[in-house]
Each structure stands twice: as structure tokens, then as C-alpha cells.
Amino acid sequence: MRTKIDTDSFGFLFNDIARITRGVFAREIEASRLPVTAAEARVMAHMARSGPTRQHLLAESLGMTPMSLTGFLDRLEAAGLVAREADPKDRRAKIVTLSPKAAGTLAQIAQAGERTEQLISNGLCPEDWQTFLKTARQLRAHIDGPRGAASKAEDTV
Amino acid sequence: MRTKIDTDSFGFLFNDIARITRGVFAREIEASRLPVTAAEARVMAHMARSGPTRQHLLAESLGMTPMSLTGFLDRLEAAGLVAREADPKDRRAKIVTLSPKAAGTLAQIAQAGERTEQLISNGLCPEDWQTFLKTARQLRAHIDGPRGAASKAEDTV
DNA sequence: TCTCTTTGTTAGCTTGCCTTACTATATGTG
DNA sequence: CACATATAGTAAGGCAAGCTAACAAAGAGA
Numbered sequence: 001m002r003t004k005i006d007t008d009s010f011g012f013l014f015n016d017i018a019r020i021t022r023g024v025f026a027r028e029i030e031a032s033r034l035p036v037t038a039a040e041a042r043v044m045a046h047m048a049r050s051g052p053t054r055q056h057l058l059a060e061s062l063g064m065t066p067m068s069l070t071g072f073l074d075r076l077e078a079a080g081l082v083a084r085e086a087d088p089k090d091r092r093a094k095i096v097t098l099s100p101k102a103a104g105t106l107a108q109i110a111q112a113g114e115r116t117e118q119l120i121s122n123g124l125c126p127e128d129w130q131t132f133l134k135t136a137r138q139l140r141a142h143i144d145g146p147r148g149a150a151s152k153a154e155d156t157v
Numbered sequence: 158m159r160t161k162i163d164t165d166s167f168g169f170l171f172n173d174i175a176r177i178t179r180g181v182f183a184r185e186i187e188a189s190r191l192p193v194t195a196a197e198a199r200v201m202a203h204m205a206r207s208g209p210t211r212q213h214l215l216a217e218s219l220g221m222t223p224m225s226l227t228g229f230l231d232r233l234e235a236a237g238l239v240a241r242e243a244d245p246k247d248r249r250a251k252i253v254t255l256s257p258k259a260a261g262t263l264a265q266i267a268q269a270g271e272r273t274e275q276l277i278s279n280g281l282c283p284e285d286w287q288t289f290l291k292t293a294r295q296l297r298a299h300i301d302g303p304r305g306a307a308s309k310a311e312d313t314v
Numbered sequence: 315t316c317t318c319t320t321t322g323t324t325a326g327c328t329t330g331c332c333t334t335a336c337t338a339t340a341t342g343t344g
Numbered sequence: 345c346a347c348a349t350a351t352a353g354t355a356a357g358g359c360a361a362g363c364t365a366a367c368a369a370a371g372a373g374a
Contacts, residue, residue, distance in 0.1 A: 005202045005263040010274040011182055012199055013293050018175030019331095020220070020300050025168055039361060042169055045162045056321060063177070068362055070323060092321040092370045106162045117167040123299035128292050135281065135289045136170050142280035143177050176362095196330055213352060225331055227354060241353095249339045249352040 028112040041109045052097045185269040198266045209254045
């Protein structure tokens with residue numbers, strides 16, 4: 001049996017890359033004096049893509065529980081970057097929107113992301129990098145479904 | 158200027174993949190009733206590669222602070238998977254080793270890792286996947302140096 | 315009406331790190 | 345030799361990014 005532990009195995013490899021990238025990104029963010037974390041940036045990015053959305057739908061799109069999203073939104077709202085508005089069609093629900101102020105923050109986040117990408121990728125040949133990104137996109141598209149949307153079929157514990 | 162926020166950008170992409178993978182791996186680990194977390198498994202994997210090592214060298218190879226490693230080792234030691242031995246050459250130092258019991262645990266971790274890899278990669282064509290892994294290895298080798306010098310050649314005590 | 319579900323939240327836990335002391339020991343300098 | 349300084353590990357405590365469990369308010373269906 002050749003299932004030996006190996007720091008080059010897929011799981012460790014990816015976690016390492018993500019962890020190191022997160023660190024570089026965090027430093028870029030801090031250097032820009034942006035009052036958001038990487039995970040908060042992710043929430044904002046999804047909001048920018050979706051437009052005004054109910055919280056539970058946004059949570060689903062992010063692959064997190066509504067409760068986890070509540071925490072992120074609390075902080076983003078306190079920072080004046082998002083707003084929770086009443087849904088006229090359902091008085092339980094809230095519709096979250098990005099504030100006008102968020103546009104500038106999003107642009108700065110994107111710039112920090114680009115600097116991070118340059119720092120991380122600058123040892124690889126550009127073609128390899130593009131291929132890499134392309135496969136990564138395919139991969140995420142493939143694994144995002146089973147957990148984010150369609151996993152209702154088998155949550156019978 | 159194409160610095161617009163984009164959930165397909167490198168940072169989000171990788172974080173998503175790592176996060177989802179971590180979730181799948183955690184479920185595999187739990188299904189095997191292994192008493193270790195992913196980060197603890199990483200510590201053990203590095204120990205297996207390095208052999209008996211002083212704590213601060215292991216911490217450096219893992220890219221974490223000695224204090225963070227202390228916590229992991231406390232739990233692994235309590236679980237009987239690692240031992241801290243006195244270094245005869247320096248009474249401040251401790252040399253950490255894997256216990257005999259660790260071998261079986263490592264093998265099970267490796268199996269959980271393989272199942273995870275299969276679950277994650279089963280939508281991609283195998284060639285793409287191999288190319289992807291290869292680039293990932295290059296990438297990590299490249300970014301690991303600047304911050305941790307992790308792949309230092311000698312860790313002989 | 316009466317029950318069942320959905321929406322968001324309060325409270326509290328876990329994991330995986332971090333910084334800031336602090337002790338014990340080693341090591342170099344006058 | 346004494347003393348200053350550096351190093352190895354640790355105790356204490358914090359923070360981010362999630363989680364579950366329990367619940368109130370509101371909708372939806374019988």
C-alpha cells in the first residue's frame with residue numbers, strides 16, 4: 001500500500017498555498033489601511049455580483065450558514081459598507097445592499113488582490129499560471145455545487 | 158484598468174478550493190474516527206518527513222510561531238501520538254518525535270487524504286489534474302521560501 | 315384557526331493561528 | 345569570573361472564521 005503521508009499531497013499543498021496567500025493578502029490589505037478582512041471582502045464581492053439579496057440567499061451563495069453571515073454583516077454594517085433593508089414582501093426578511101462607500105473599498109480590495117497575485121505568481125511562467133487558474137476555476141465550479149446548492153438530497157443523518 | 162472585484166480572481170478562487178477541501182477532509186477524518194484535525198495532521202506529516210527535530214525548527218518548517226506549535230504538540234502528546242524528549246546537548250530544548258502509535262494514524266490520515274482527493278478531483282480529466290498538481294508544487298516551493306525557508310535542506314539536530 | 319416552516323438573531327463553542335510576557339538555560343564579553 | 349544578551353519553550357489571552365442549538369417573529373398551508 002503506497003498511501004504514505006506526504007506533504008506534497010493535494011490537501012496539504014492547497015492548504016499551504018491558501019494559507020500563505022491569505023497572509024500576503026492580509027498584509028496588502030493592512031498596508032492599504034482597509035478596514036476589512038479577506039472573508040469580509042469575499043462577502044462584499046458576492047454582494048457586488050448578486051446585487052441586493054436576501055440574507056439567506058447570500059449565505060447560500062457563500063456556502064456558509066445564515067448565522068455566520070450575520071456576524072460578517074454586523075461588522076460590515078458597523079463599518080458603513082453594507083445596509084440591511086426591510087423586504088417589503090416579507091417582514092421577516094432583510095435585503096442587504098452595498099452602500100455607496102463600498103465601491104471605493106471594493107476597488108481597493110481588487111487592487112490588493114492583484115498585487116497579491118503578482119507577488120505569488122511571479123516565479124511561474126505566465127502560460128502555466130493561466131492554465132493553472134483555468135483548471136482552478138473548473139475545479140471550483142465542480143465542487144461548489146455539491147456543497148452549496150444541491151446537497152439537500154442527502155442531509156438525512 | 159481591469160481592477161474590478163471578481164470572485165474568479167486568484168485569491169477567492171484558492172481560498173474557496175481550500176475551504177471546501179478542508180470541509181471534505183474533515184468529514185473523512187471524522188468518518189475514520191481519527192482524533193486529529195487537519196492542522197494536527199500537517200504537523201505530524203512534517204515530523205514524519207523531518208525525523209526527530211527541535212521544536213523551533215519544526216515550527217519554522219511549518220511556517221508558524223513556536224507558541225502555536227506548542228499548542229498542537231500539547232494535544233498530540235495528550236493523544237499519545239508524539240513525545241517531547243530532552244535534548245542532551247541543550248537543556249532548554251526539546252526534541253519531538255512521533256510515537257510508534259503515530260504510524261497507524263498517519264496511514265489513516267493519508268487514506269482520508271486520498272479519498273478527499275478523489276472526491277474533489279473526480280470531475281477533471283486526469284491530465285489536467287496532474288498538470289494542476291505539478292504547478293501547485295512549483296508554486297508552493299516558490300512562495301514557501303520567502304516566508305519560512307521551510308524546504309531547508311538539513312534539519313539534522 | 316392552528317400548525318408548520320422560514321428568516322434572522324442571541325449565545326456560546328471550536329479551530330487555527332497570533333502577540334506579549336515570562337522562565338530556564340546558553341553564550342559571548344569585559 | 346560576572347554579567348549582559350540571546351535563545352528554547354511556555355502560560356495567558358486575543359482574534360478571525362466559521363459552527364450548532366435555541367428562539368421570536370412572521371408567513372403559508374390544512
